[in-house]
């Protein structure tokens with residue numbers, strides 16, 4: 001199992017480790033006994049149906065919530081998070097990036113701000129109030145804020161869930177460009193097409209359990225678990241109907 | 245019949261009238277300033293901290309928003325009177341006493357309203373700030389800054405309430421001519437004496453000030469909606 005999901009070219013550097021981590025809200029078991037390691041390398045995509053615990057697992061890895069049992073070890077020094085619906089500060093686009101830089105203890109001068117905005121193609125909107133941006137522009141600004149911190153890991157929770165295909169592509173391009181620069185991407189999605197485009201490795205969640213972990217190619221060609229088989233089959237069943 | 249002379253008083257810049265307006269404005273501005281610092285501090289603390297008894301404090305503060313001015317006046321009077329705990333300060337029947345009374349009157353208003361505003365904004369920002377690892381002091385500063393337009397509106401509301409109030413300043417200021425006579429207390433006195441032109445002219449000025457304050461609050465809202473989103 002180990003070598004099935006480890007990269008040939010991966011540096012043997014562990015960024016994050018969960019050991020039998022569980023999360024429970026009241027009587028609800030949201031995550032159960034999740035053990036995994038995240039090492040440097042290509043994008044890890046978290047998949048699973050609605051309510052399977054993707055958001056919860058990301059928050060747990062990021063340290064936004066504490067596990068009710070088990071352990072989470074994360075190099076908390078530099079990680080960033082992009083939420084499904086990002087919250088913009090009531091300031092200009094540039095000031096939003098400046099804030100993220102300052103929060104990370106980095107110099108927030110014009111050069112840094114401009115570089116972060118250029119990276120996501122938002123330089124021309126720098127002086128606009130951030131809350132006036134469209135949904136896609138806001139997600140790109142959220143990416144600029146997150147990336148300006150020079151994170152070792154970038155967590156993204158369905159960052160394109162409410163975007164049109166063009167904006168989705170723009171976000172995916174930025175994510176892949178960051179991955180190429182060595183940022184570890186850990187991203188959730190229930191868009192199978194997106195997962196195919198981005199993933200090096202897939203974590204598949206169902207009912208709060210990590211049921212499968214595999215390199216992208218083998219996951220999409222030969223899913224092992226019945227849950228993943230059904231999830232992927234759902235996609236195959238629907239597509240021909242749409243075409244006919 | 246009386247209106248022309250009231251307008252004449254205003255237009256001619258009657259020195260007695262101007263002195264009353266100046267005193268009123270400076271007392272109320274000073275009270276708004278002090279209550280602003282205290283109220284915003286208290287509001288931010290209550291919004292951002294959790295401790296046992298906090299809920300009770302929030303409810304008490306909301307209740308104190310409706311504090312009757314005469315009761316505030318009475319309490320400040322008792323505290324500052326010769327035999328009171330703060331009698332040694334010798335502040336009774338001075339402008340300072342009126343500042344104290346107005347401050348007590350509007351601090352709960354500013355605190356309660358700003359608590360709500362800051363708490364709502366915090367609920368919105370919480371996850372992002374936690375994810376960005378924003379240090380404590382920077383969080384507070386950012387919340388105050390991003391809520392600035394709402395907070396200014398709250399300060400203006402506090403100013404309006406203090407400027408319109410008569411009972412408290414009457415009791416602790418004593419309505420002494422040329423020393424602690426405010427617009428509201430003058431109106432009460434002059435009306436009872438039958439000097440209607442002065443009372444009416446002060447009434448007009450008071451209403452004009454309220455209009456200006458509200459226009460300012462409205463302008464701040466508009467500007468913020470346009471520029472900060």
Ligand SMILES: Nc1ncnc2c1ncn2[C@@H]1O[C@H](COP(=O)(O)OP(=O)(O)OP(=O)(O)O)[C@@H](O)[C@H]1O
Pocket residue numbers: 025028030048049050051052053054055056057190
């Ligand atoms: N604060 C909470 N209190 C109680 N239950 C919660 C809480 N947060 C999440 N849950 C439950 O945990 C389960 C997993 O939620 P989570 O948001 O992690 O799923 P998800 O995989 O991200 O779903 P989606 O694809 O819809 O975003 C859900 O059943 C949800 O109702």
Ligand SMILES: [Mg+2]
Pocket residue numbers: 054055056157158
């Ligand atoms: Mg989710």
